[in-house]
Every structure is written in structure tokens, then in C-alpha cells.
Amino acid sequence: MTLRIGIVGAGFMGSTHAAGWMQTPAKIIGIHALHPPKPRQLADTVRAEAYDSLDKLIADCDVLDICTPTHTHHDLVLKAAAAGKHIICEKPLARHVDQAQAMLKACQTARVKLLVAHVVRFFPEYALAKTAVDRGDIGKVAVVRLTRCSYQPKLAHDNWYLDFEKSGGMMLDLMIHDFDYARWVAGDVESVFAKNVAFQKKDAPGDYALVMLRHKNGAISNIEGGWAYPPPMFRTGFEIAGDAGLIEHPADSSVPLGVYLRQTGSGDAAEVGLPMSPLSESPYTTQLRHFYEVLTNNAVPARVLPEDGLASLQIALAAIESAQTGKRVALAGGI
Amino acid sequence: MRLGLMSFAHLHAESYIAALLAMPDVELIGVVDDNQQRGEHFANLFKVRLFEDYTALLREKPDGVIITSENARHLPLVEMAAAAGVAILCEKPLATTREDAQKIVEICQQAHVPLMTAFPMRFSSPAIEVKKLLASGKAGAIWGCNSTNQGALPIFHQQENLAFLNRNWFTDKHLAGGGAVVDHVVHLADLLRWFLGCEVTEVFAETNTILHAGQVEVETGGLVMLTFENGTFASIDCSWSKPAYYPTWGGLKMELVSENGLITMDAYKQIVTIYSHKTQRPQWGYWGSDANYGLLRDFISAIREKRPPAITGQDGYKAVEIVMAAYESAQTGQPVKL
Structure with missing residues (x-):
């Protein structure tokens, strides 16, 4: 059927x-x-x-x-x-x-x-690093660094991204990708400390935040997020250091194409920035093919559980709370 | 210009000597080390005079000395040099406690001897470009900075026949003042103070001991968040997270995000990658400019021109203050106000 x-x-x-x-x-x-x-x-x-x-x-x-x-x-x-x-x-x-x-x-x-x-779990570079960590290639995870920066979404109508009540702002909308990924590779999170721009400067043309997580197993994560770059820039990168090795994927490190042509069109950026890396299949499609398998075959476990969605939301909201209060926010018992 | 060097405990001693020996207007009158074998080793290597003790060197009335002892042993050497009225270039961090750092600054002030803290990154060519760019105002207000000064575990010469160099004190809590935080936060903290032209008001830190566990007791992983008077916040990753087989010792990188966009700096990006059958792994050969050269030239000019050096003892004190606040925050779990 x-x-x-x-x-x-x-x-x-x-x-x-x-x-x-x-x-x-x-x-x-x-x-x-x-x-x-x-x-x-x-x-x-x-x-x-x-x-x-x-x-x-x-x-x-x-x-x-x-x-x-x-x-x-x-x-x-x-x-x-x-x-x-x-x-x-x-x-x-x-x-x-x-x-x-x-x-x-x-x-x-x-x-x-x-x-x-949580489509980042389906981006091949992120999935590969997770596989390497799970395989024990770098031993016990100690320090995780994740970066995801773009420009402020510029929807022509009803730009709900900029309405904090609707979107939760950059820290919830964009950084949740990396809160989820950090938790996926380094385990449950017990505390969050964050700094951002939007709460300090209400008229800032975008937002930028640095968030530090402490995981239950002692690992620590540095997570950078921003709607701060000039369009159409979008950069992501990660580094995972373990007691038996290191995985590096710096921003700009695996750009397979260089296109340096004199501008002919208007050169406008898309409404919402997206990372660009040519692949035979979009990670969004990979994700939906996986969801299709999960929905049609009960033996296939989901790569993202509802609890993962809840946990990354809790981490993001704790980060927002920390940025607002200036305090480290504890997540009771670890999340 | 007659200079001397006190102690070979810090491996920067060799870099300074190599740079000084190439300067025609500088006479390196001699070196001293409290480790006799180590002192002889380097005196022979560089063909410089080895004095029997620090007093003997200072009796020769050098114009200035470079102090490259263990972090905790800067103070007694500063005391001796200041009492002899000799200008001092002191390795970073200035000291392992706020009190010692404060004493070092005060002693030099009272003795009217110039004191420079060795923050060579202020003379790194890429860093100077960033400073100029920021001063031009093109970047606008700086929102935040994501930075790293990571390295390999500073345990040296274990396999080689050089155990007598005795340089594994970098992982000794007493002699170094801590681990990765005291080793690697100061460079970026100082660069940021210089770039932003204002002081740190708050420090937060997370540290752990997962990397090299069992090998050393001090913290090996560290993330430090600084907040400045103007609201700029900056994270510093000071972890000893580079494996021993990494293509180089580590590195220093900054990404500055401002209201107008992004400025990135990778201070050690000027490299060639070398693949050799001998090492069986890629190695990065650095061909960028030597920041130590600029540091030493400023120290020398400051002595000649009887002006304060570009980086002062107070700059060294501020960096120590930030490091100590980071340790306090790692203990309490909350940000520490300065």
C-alpha cells in the first residue's frame, strides 16, 4: 500500500x-x-x-x-x-x-x-564523524566544537524567523541543529552557559551566540551560531577531540568547487541560507528516505527519537535563559 | 645592546637566542641555567658564554635580560634583575598567582626597570593586519569572537636522549600554575584586549581531564568565555587536544564576528605540507614571519629609547588575572566578575 x-x-x-x-x-x-x-x-x-x-x-x-x-x-x-x-x-x-x-x-x-x-544527522560529513566516534576511532570524547553561521533570514512576507515569540530566534531556530548533534556525539547535557548579541543590542541586524555545554560524562562543547554573515555566506564546521584521536572538519575545508565568474545576474541570496556541497542526494532526501523506512518497516529504528527533539529544545531554551540571566543553567539530572 | 638569558626551562629560550644571534646590533653576553647539564648543552649548541649563576650574569651589567624559567620561578629572577637595574623581558604567563604577578609589576616599577611580557602574538603579521582592520572601523562593532589556541600535550623529549632538559614542568600544577588554561589562554586573552582596546569584565570556564588522563593530573581540556567592557564576548579553546602526530604543534585561530560580517585569522596558516618517507605522516612547514623577532626588536628599542615596551608588565598581570578567574569559575561553575 x-x-x-x-x-x-x-x-x-x-x-x-x-x-x-x-x-x-x-x-x-x-x-x-x-x-x-x-x-x-x-x-x-x-x-x-x-x-x-x-x-x-x-x-x-x-x-x-x-x-x-x-x-x-x-x-x-x-x-x-x-x-x-x-x-x-x-x-x-x-x-x-x-x-x-x-x-x-x-x-x-x-x-x-x-x-x-533534525536533518544534520543526515548530512554525510556529520553522519560520518558520528560513525567514527561510535567505532571508537578517537576514544572518549573530550572537547567538541561546532559552528553554524549564516545571515538573517529575509522572508519577504511574514518573516516569522525574526519574531522571537514564534521562532525563539537564532539560538532556537539555528543552533538547535548543533545542540542536537553535540548531544548525539557526546551524550546528555548537564549544564549550559551562553552569550549572545540579540538580548544585549535590540536593534542588532542579526544575532551571534557562543554556547558552552557540559555533558554528563565530562565532555565539553563550544557551539557557535550566527545570523551574522553577509549573504549568501553559510559556513558549518566541527571538530571532535577524544582521548585517542581527533576529527577535524573546519568550515571551508571541503569545498569541491570554485566558481569565480564575473557577475552576470543580480546575485541575490536565497531567503534562508543553506550550506552548499554538491551531492548526488540532498541530505533532506536522505532524511525522508530514512523516515519512509521507519514508517513502513517497524523493524527500522528511527535515527531521531521524539525525546531527542525534546532534549535539544530544552538545551536551546536553557541557552537562551543563560544568555538572558548571565548564569550557567543546570539541566537537572542531565538531558 | 648587551643582553643575557636566564634559564632554559622554557623552550622559547632557544627561539629567542636564535633570533638574537641573527641581530648584528645585539651582543648576547651569556646565559645562565640552574640545570647545569642543560645550560652546558645550550651554551655549546649556540656557542655562547655560560655563567655559573644569575648573580654572575647580572654583575656584567647587561642592558636587558630574558627570563625563560618555569612560570612559578619568574618572581625570584625578576627580583634579582630588577635589583641590578636591568630591563626585563619575561616569558608568559608572568606568574602562577595574582599576588606574584602583582609583585613582579611593582618590583619593576619601584626599581624603574622596563618590564615587558612576552606576548609575541602581538607581533604576528596576520594579527597586526587584524589590528589595523579593526582600527580602520570597517568591521564596525565586534559582537563576538570564537578562538582556539590548542596544542599537543606539552610533554617533551620522552623518546629522545634529552630527558636531562627536564621540560615536563608544563604539566606540573605547581611550576606551571595549572594545565591547558594557564598554558594557552593568555595569548588570546592578550590579543583580544589589544584588538578591542578594553578590559575583561567577566570570565567563565569549563575544564576537564579526559585527554591524556592518567598521564597528567592538570586540566587538559578547556573552554573559556571572556566578556569585555564593550559587551564583546569571546570563547577561547585552550585544550591540549592535538595528537602528538598532528602535522604541527597546534595553532592559534580567531573568528571575529561583527555587525558587518566576519574576519577570520589563522596565525599559523602560512605553511607548506610536507609528505616524507622519513616521518610517514604529513607535516606543516611554517614559512610565515617570526613573531619573536618583532617582540625582541621592541624590547631592544624600548631599552634604547628609554620608553616603555609595547607590551607591559600590567598586560602580563591582566592575563594572569583572567587565568585565575577562569580557574575560579571552573571550580564554582558560575561566571566570575573582574
């Missing part, structure tokens, strides 16, 4: 997921989004229907794929779970911890799968 996918949201992430699903045996049955004509355009591209009614889309699908702004995740997950549908939810899982907890509980009760799209 073909797995029927309903996508909510037709922005950048909705389109990316739609393109990914096209590479799986699943069928996108419909797209629901608030602002026309985007849902119609996207539906036409992927030969699906544009749904005006969210309820009807939920009723018609097997899996609801939620690609909407962060603050809307909670209500959408609860609706889908109540209808007994499996769920894919973009990161961050929710805007607030109590919301995420309610979402986990609802999915558990309804016995539906909740797959959180």
Missing part, C-alpha cells in the same frame, strides 16, 4: 520536503498552507492537490509532514495525533518545553510515530 503524505507548509522547507518525497515510493497527496498561491504552485510541481482544509488533508493522509513555523507545530501535531496519523515535524519540535512534552504524550497515547527532522 502506498504511503500517503500530506504536507503542511509550502515555504522553503515544505518545497524541500516535497522534492525529497518524490525520491521515495511514498505519494504526496496534498499540500496545505496559509498563503496562496504557494500551496497551489507547490502542489502543481509535485502533482498533488492543494488542500484548503487542513482537517481534510489530515483525514486523507497516512503521514502528516509539518513544515510550518515553529510556534504552530504543537497544535498541528496534536491534531494529527488525535486523528491517528504518523507525524514528521520540522525542528525545533516546539517553541516551548511544555508544548513538546504534550506532543510526545499525545503521540504515545495515539500510538503514532513522531519523527523530528
Whole structure:
């Protein structure tokens, strides 16, 4: 039986997921989004229907794929779970911890799968480093360094990224990738200390933050995040030092192409910055192919558990609290 | 210009001597070491006079001395040199406690002898470019800085026939003042003070002992967050996290993020990669300019021109203060105000 996918949201992430699903045996049955004509355009591209009614889309699908702004995740997950549908939810899982907890509980009760799209776990360089760590190549992890910086998202309409109440700002929206990855490679986190720009300078054209994590096993992490670079720059990098070795992946280190041509077009940057590294398959597609396997074969464990989505949210919110209070924030018992 | 060198405990001693011997206007009148065998070894190597003790060197009235003893043993040598009225270039960190650092500064002030702290990174050509760029105002307000000064575990000459050099004190809590934090935070802390032109107001630190556990007792992993008067925050990774087989000793990098974008500096990026059957691993040959040269030239000019050196004892004291606050924060788990 073909797995029927309903996508909510037709922005950048909705389109990316739609393109990914096209590479799986699943069928996108419909797209629901608030602002026309985007849902119609996207539906036409992927030969699906544009749904005006969210309820009807939920009723018609097997899996609801939620690609909407962060603050809307909670209500959408609860609706889908109540209808007994499996769920894919973009990161961050929710805007607030109590919301995420309610979402986990609802999915558990309804016995539906909740797959959180922490796509960095599917980027081949990050997945490779994780495999090397798990294989014991560098021994016990001691110091982790993660970097992810881009420019401030510049959506033409309804730039919810810049609304702290909706997105949680750069520290929640962008840095959650690396909070999740740090926890994935170095284990549960017991305290967070953070500094950022946005809380100090309200009119700053972007944000920049440095966050230090202490993991339960004694490892420490330095995490850099920013909406601070000139467009279209986006850099990511990592370094993992262990007691038996070192993994390095500095920003700019594996750029396989150099294109130095005299500018012919306008050279405008995309609305939202993305890391660029040509691959035969987009990591977003890799992620959705994995989710497809998880959804159609109960023997396949999910690479990202709902608890991972909750934990990275808790770390991000602790980082925000630390940046606001100036204190190190403890996560009781480790998260 | 007649200079002397006191102690070969620190391996920078050789770099300084090599640079001084190449200067036609400098006479290296001699060296002293409290380790007799080590002193003879280097005196022979560089063909310089070995004095029997520090007093004998100072009796010769050099214009200045370079102190490259263990961190905890700077103070007594500074006392002797200052009493002899000799200008001092002291290896970093100035001392292993705030009190000793303060004493070193005061003694030199009272004796009216110039005191320079050896922060050669201020004379690194890439660092000078960054300083100029920041001074031009093009970067605008600096928001933050992500920086690293990592290295291999400073345990030297274990396999070689040079155990007598006795240079494993870098991992001795008493002689070094700690581990990775005291070893590697000071360079970046000083560069940032210089770049930003203001003081540190708060220090936070996380440290651990996972790397080289069992080999040394001091901290080997460290992340330090500095906050400056102007609001700029900077993280410093001072870990001894480079394996012994890394292509070089370590490195010093900074990424400065400002309201206008990004400035990156990799102070030791000017390298060629050498693959040799002899070593069976890639090695980075550094061909950039020698920062020690600039440091020594400023020390010499300061003596000649009877002006304070570009980097003062107070700069050395400030760096020690930051390091000690980092240790306090690592203990208490909360940021420490300065």
C-alpha cells in the first residue's frame, strides 16, 4: 500500500520536503498552507492537490509532514495525533518545553510515530564523524566544537524567523541543529552557559551566540551560531577531540568547487541560507528516505527519537535563559 | 645592546637566542641555567658564554635580560634583575598567582626597570593586519569572537636522549600554575584586549581531564568565555587536544564576528605540507614571519629609547588575572566578575 503524505507548509522547507518525497515510493497527496498561491504552485510541481482544509488533508493522509513555523507545530501535531496519523515535524519540535512534552504524550497515547527532522544527522560529513566516534576511532570524547553561521533570514512576507515569540530566534531556530548533534556525539547535557548579541543590542541586524555545554560524562562543547554573515555566506564546521584521536572538519575545508565568474545576474541570496556541497542526494532526501523506512518497516529504528527533539529544545531554551540571566543553567539530572 | 638569558626551562629560550644571534646590533653576553647539564648543552649548541649563576650574569651589567624559567620561578629572577637595574623581558604567563604577578609589576616599577611580557602574538603579521582592520572601523562593532589556541600535550623529549632538559614542568600544577588554561589562554586573552582596546569584565570556564588522563593530573581540556567592557564576548579553546602526530604543534585561530560580517585569522596558516618517507605522516612547514623577532626588536628599542615596551608588565598581570578567574569559575561553575 502506498504511503500517503500530506504536507503542511509550502515555504522553503515544505518545497524541500516535497522534492525529497518524490525520491521515495511514498505519494504526496496534498499540500496545505496559509498563503496562496504557494500551496497551489507547490502542489502543481509535485502533482498533488492543494488542500484548503487542513482537517481534510489530515483525514486523507497516512503521514502528516509539518513544515510550518515553529510556534504552530504543537497544535498541528496534536491534531494529527488525535486523528491517528504518523507525524514528521520540522525542528525545533516546539517553541516551548511544555508544548513538546504534550506532543510526545499525545503521540504515545495515539500510538503514532513522531519523527523530528533534525536533518544534520543526515548530512554525510556529520553522519560520518558520528560513525567514527561510535567505532571508537578517537576514544572518549573530550572537547567538541561546532559552528553554524549564516545571515538573517529575509522572508519577504511574514518573516516569522525574526519574531522571537514564534521562532525563539537564532539560538532556537539555528543552533538547535548543533545542540542536537553535540548531544548525539557526546551524550546528555548537564549544564549550559551562553552569550549572545540579540538580548544585549535590540536593534542588532542579526544575532551571534557562543554556547558552552557540559555533558554528563565530562565532555565539553563550544557551539557557535550566527545570523551574522553577509549573504549568501553559510559556513558549518566541527571538530571532535577524544582521548585517542581527533576529527577535524573546519568550515571551508571541503569545498569541491570554485566558481569565480564575473557577475552576470543580480546575485541575490536565497531567503534562508543553506550550506552548499554538491551531492548526488540532498541530505533532506536522505532524511525522508530514512523516515519512509521507519514508517513502513517497524523493524527500522528511527535515527531521531521524539525525546531527542525534546532534549535539544530544552538545551536551546536553557541557552537562551543563560544568555538572558548571565548564569550557567543546570539541566537537572542531565538531558 | 648587551643582553643575557636566564634559564632554559622554557623552550622559547632557544627561539629567542636564535633570533638574537641573527641581530648584528645585539651582543648576547651569556646565559645562565640552574640545570647545569642543560645550560652546558645550550651554551655549546649556540656557542655562547655560560655563567655559573644569575648573580654572575647580572654583575656584567647587561642592558636587558630574558627570563625563560618555569612560570612559578619568574618572581625570584625578576627580583634579582630588577635589583641590578636591568630591563626585563619575561616569558608568559608572568606568574602562577595574582599576588606574584602583582609583585613582579611593582618590583619593576619601584626599581624603574622596563618590564615587558612576552606576548609575541602581538607581533604576528596576520594579527597586526587584524589590528589595523579593526582600527580602520570597517568591521564596525565586534559582537563576538570564537578562538582556539590548542596544542599537543606539552610533554617533551620522552623518546629522545634529552630527558636531562627536564621540560615536563608544563604539566606540573605547581611550576606551571595549572594545565591547558594557564598554558594557552593568555595569548588570546592578550590579543583580544589589544584588538578591542578594553578590559575583561567577566570570565567563565569549563575544564576537564579526559585527554591524556592518567598521564597528567592538570586540566587538559578547556573552554573559556571572556566578556569585555564593550559587551564583546569571546570563547577561547585552550585544550591540549592535538595528537602528538598532528602535522604541527597546534595553532592559534580567531573568528571575529561583527555587525558587518566576519574576519577570520589563522596565525599559523602560512605553511607548506610536507609528505616524507622519513616521518610517514604529513607535516606543516611554517614559512610565515617570526613573531619573536618583532617582540625582541621592541624590547631592544624600548631599552634604547628609554620608553616603555609595547607590551607591559600590567598586560602580563591582566592575563594572569583572567587565568585565575577562569580557574575560579571552573571550580564554582558560575561566571566570575573582574
